[in-house]
Amino acid sequence: MRTLNNYTENLQHRLTEYCRTGIPDFLPGTNDKGMKHYRRLSFNIFNNTLEQAYPITHEYLDESEWLELVNGFFSGHDCQTPLLWQMPYEFYTYVEENNLKIKEKYPFLPELLYFEWLEIEVHTMEDIDIEEQYIPDKQFNDTVPLINPEHRLVQLNYPLHLKPIKEAIRHPGQYFVLIFRDPDEGNVHFINLSVVFVFALEQLSQQDLTIQQLAEMISEKFGVEDAEKIKKHLKSFFEDLFTQQAMLGYKHKK
Amino acid sequence: MNTKVGIGLRREFVDELAQQQQLHPDFIELAPENWMKMGGYWKKKLRQVTEKYPVTSHGLSLSLGSPENLDYDFIKDLKKFLDENDVQIFSEHLSYTKTNNAHIYDLLPIPFREDAVKHVASRIREAQELLGRKIAIENVSYYTPVDAEMDEADFLTNIAEEADCNILLDVNNVYVNAFNHNYDARKFISRLPLEKVAYIHMAGHEQVDSDLIIDTHSEAIIDPVYRLFEYTVNRMPEVPVLLERDFNFPELNELQQEMNNLRNITEKAWRKENANAK
Numbered sequence: 001m002r003t004l005n006n007y008t009e010n011l012q013h014r015l016t017e018y019c020r021t022g023i024p025d026f027l028p029g030t031n032d033k034g035m036k037h038y039r040r041l042s043f044n045i046f047n048n049t050l051e052q053a054y055p056i057t058h059e060y061l062d063e064s065e066w067l068e069l070v071n072g073f074f075s076g077h078d079c080q081t082p083l084l085w086q087m088p089y090e091f092y093t094y095v096e097e098n099n100l101k102i103k104e105k106y107p108f109l110p111e112l113l114y115f116e117w118l119e120i121e122v123h124t125m126e127d128i129d130i131e132e133q134y135i136p137d138k139q140f141n142d143t144v145p146l147i148n149p150e151h152r153l154v155q156l157n158y159p160l161h162l163k164p165i166k167e168a169i170r171h172p173g174q175y176f177v178l179i180f181r182d183p184d185e186g187n188v189h190f191i192n193l194s195v196v197f198v199f200a201l202e203q204l205s206q207q208d209l210t211i212q213q214l215a216e217m218i219s220e221k222f223g224v225e226d227a228e229k230i231k232k233h234l235k236s237f238f239e240d241l242f243t244q245q246a247m248l249g250y251k252h253k254k
Numbered sequence: 255m256n257t258k259v260g261i262g263l264r265r266e267f268v269d270e271l272a273q274q275q276q277l278h279p280d281f282i283e284l285a286p287e288n289w290m291k292m293g294g295y296w297k298k299k300l301r302q303v304t305e306k307y308p309v310t311s312h313g314l315s316l317s318l319g320s321p322e323n324l325d326y327d328f329i330k331d332l333k334k335f336l337d338e339n340d341v342q343i344f345s346e347h348l349s350y351t352k353t354n355n356a357h358i359y360d361l362l363p364i365p366f367r368e369d370a371v372k373h374v375a376s377r378i379r380e381a382q383e384l385l386g387r388k389i390a391i392e393n394v395s396y397y398t399p400v401d402a403e404m405d406e407a408d409f410l411t412n413i414a415e416e417a418d419c420n421i422l423l424d425v426n427n428v429y430v431n432a433f434n435h436n437y438d439a440r441k442f443i444s445r446l447p448l449e450k451v452a453y454i455h456m457a458g459h460e461q462v463d464s465d466l467i468i469d470t471h472s473e474a475i476i477d478p479v480y481r482l483f484e485y486t487v488n489r490m491p492e493v494p495v496l497l498e499r500d501f502n503f504p505e506l507n508e509l510q511q512e513m514n515n516l517r518n519i520t521e522k523a524w525r526k527e528n529a530n531a532k
């Protein structure tokens with residue numbers, strides 16, 4: 001049941017194509033000044049939104065490199081989200097998934113975008129209810145650490161959470177970061193993690209485990225004999241998470 | 255929600271609205287797309303404001319003028335948002351922001367053509383059905399026509415009648431379009447089915463050239479637009495009026511003063527006794 005003629009539909013496509021590419025297209029019954037305004041305005045919407053979402057990337061790249069990237073994205077990628085604030089995520093995936101020349105010069109570019117996006121994502125992700133009863137300040141032997149669910153646990157190849165970008169890219173390696181937002185102010189925080197604690201958090205996300213059980217698992221996995229010592233480390237690790245509100249308290253084991 | 259004057263919610267003054275110190279709107283308008291699917295800090299802020307004021311919503315991405323099908327997943331999310339926030343009036347732009355399954359987030363002008371009237375009206379009907387409410391379609395500022403078969407007044411009127419929807423009359427946009435395209439703003443307004451107007455927008459703009467005004471929402475309302483507003487409200491029944499200010503924010507008391515000006519004009523026209531403007 002099509003009501004729109006191909007002719008009109010084509011006019012509409014041509015106007016958006018012109019906005020996206022900037023390649024002049026002389027549409028019937030239009031004026032040049034107005035057409036240029038649409039190109040300028042729509043490009044600015046993309047450019048400004050991406051500059052705000054990716055301030056570190058924008059500052060790091062030359063202006064011409066940045067503009068080429070934004071232009072490539074605007075003309076080459078079909079944005080799927082109706083929510084403008086989510087559009088920068090598509091920019092990151094566009095850079096990640098496409099064979100862009102700029103990635104040869106800056107191999108860390110996708111990761112930098114990912115890192116900047118994560119901060120937005122953790123800041124804005126939808127609230128996650130904590131239904132379970134938990135104990136906000138005391139720990140018991142039969143209780144399990146309750147991690148703040150509004151977090152992401154990621155692995156990076158550069159210490160972008162520890163150093164300014166120019167330094168970070170000189171220290172490639174294996175870094176683990178817990179990114180979470182505090183429940184009071186909604187601010188985003190980063191915690192650098194050792195591989196042992198990443199293992200602990202991953203286990204906890206899969207099942208309810210007491211600190212005792214976690215210590216035993218770590219001892220087996222990493223071949224460490226002294227489970228008591230691990231338990232002590234774990235306790236101080238969770239205390240630290242608790243202070244920073246990356247952990248909300250303890251809950252009873254189901 | 256009659257003879258009410260509201261303001262468009264901006265993150266820049268969300269705290270002020272929550273604390274009710276200098277701004278005293280009767281309602282607030284928000285763009286659903288700027289708040290949907292968000293938790294955390296901004297969700298809390300939104301709740302603080304929506305607890306205090308009635309809410310209207312002005313959509314951005316429904317793209318009523320697109321050639322393609324409506325985005326049904328988006329409409330579902332949008333309906334949820336409108337229901338959750340008890341939105342009293344939902345409006346959208348008579349324009350398109352998407353073709354060939356790609357959003358460009360800018361309000362593009364639909365060609366004023368016969369087939370577009372039929373097409374857009376049927377999309378509005380469908381969207382109204384899915385959203386379970388009427389949509390007020392807004393006359394947008396446009397900077398070029400595209401192979402038009404009729405003028406803007408006929409295009410808007412025909413669609414509103416065929417879609418059985420309401421109109422959001424943006425008086426500043428009428429002024430801007432009349433200036434940019436050389437027509438008489440008052441004649442334009444008198445040709446519209448004013449009984450369908452459910453909501454009015456007022457804003458400032460920026461003249462960038464001797465023959466070009468851009469609808470920026472970055473300046474105070476100018477006198478000729480106030481006069482056009484007065485002309486309009488004298489010819490139609492009472493509806494809520496919204497002040498849009500999106501950039502270049504002045505002192506908040508200046509925004510309150512603009513709302514007071516609008517309230518005074520409407521009260522004279524609609525003869526209300528409660529002239530207790532703050």
Ligand SMILES: [Fe+2]
Nearest residue numbers: 392424455498
């Ligand atoms: Fe408007």
